[in-house]
Amino acid sequence: MLRPNLNERHRRILKFVVESHVMRAEPVGSQYVRMAYHLSISPATIRSAMKRLEEEGFLDHPHTSAGRVPTERGYRYYVDSLMEPEPVAPATRRALNKELARSAATLDEVQRLAARVLAKSSGQLAVVAVWPWGEPHSGVRIGGAENIAAQPEFQTADRLRALVTLLAEPEPLTRALDTFMDSGGARVTIGRELGEGAMEACSLIGTGIASTRFRGSLGVLGPVRMPYPRLLSLVSYIGERLAELP
Missing domain, CATH: 3.30.450.40 (GAF domain)
Incomplete structure (x- = not known):
């Protein structure tokens, strides 16, 4: 299967959403991503990127929340292409x-x-x-x-x-x-x-x-x-x- 061609901004935001979801076990919003990862771009820009990631099947948008959660496809892309090694301490x-x-x-x-x-x-x-x-x-x-x-x-x-x-x-x-x-x-x-x-x-x-x-x-x-x-x-x-x- 060919890997989707995500640009660097989409890759970074997908990585942040996955890691935030792992840590918090709840939908992740644009404002949280911006503040938690000290991004200089606006929440609107982050929302636009998250919407694109949703359209591509990497994120889902629960009806009861303004935030997004990773899909299985999002987690698979993260494991294959985005995550950084974490050696045993x-x-x-x-x-x-x-x-x-x-x-x-x-x-x-x-x-x-x-x-x-x-x-x-x-x-x-x-x-x-x-x-x-x-x-x-x-x-x-x-x-x-x-x-x-x-x-x-x-x-x-x-x-x-x-x-x-x-x-x-x-x-x-x-x-x-x-x-x-x-x-x-x-x-x-x-x-x-x-x-x-x-x-x-x-x-x-x-x-x-x-x-x-x-x-x-x-x-x-x-x-x-x-x-x-x-x-x-x-x-x-x-x-x-x-x-x-x-």
Whole structure:
């Protein structure tokens, strides 16, 4: 698919709207963008750019608000073309290394440890699946269900019911996680890229794992409104550390 040809102003404003929406979980207005990012252009100019981005399918305009929210297309463009890397901070690395150094003699213990550490450090739902080379898939370990249930996007009865069903019957999540197994690095699947049903309101950030004694994948599932730069680095780092386990 060809990437749309956005000019620099539209790219900057889309980036600002996405990052503001991730942080605030509410529609973003032109005045907020201007003040938060210290822009010298007028709110009217920003509104014009946001209107164009809406016409191109990158933003949506909720009927109950004057602000805009990013669409799945807007988030995809942000992930592919706009976001800046956010390496795992040294203090976080040290804390993760300490947690992951805990004894995990069996693969079930590895899965439990990884799911707990990933859920705690990401603030999202963690999903881990590892199994010995040459043996069949042994299913997934899930951690941090309370994290995703607390997100504003899952406060409606329908969304919460779909989430509960997914956690009780995680086969679609297992299949989605398996697609990262040979990914060669952390990557993102957004919204309806995950298929129809319970996960279409979510994004999944995942990576493959291959150690001397096991293989598999791990990831975080959350709303489409996620801090992608931080979580991509975090998922990648934890995957690399797990692959080094003896």
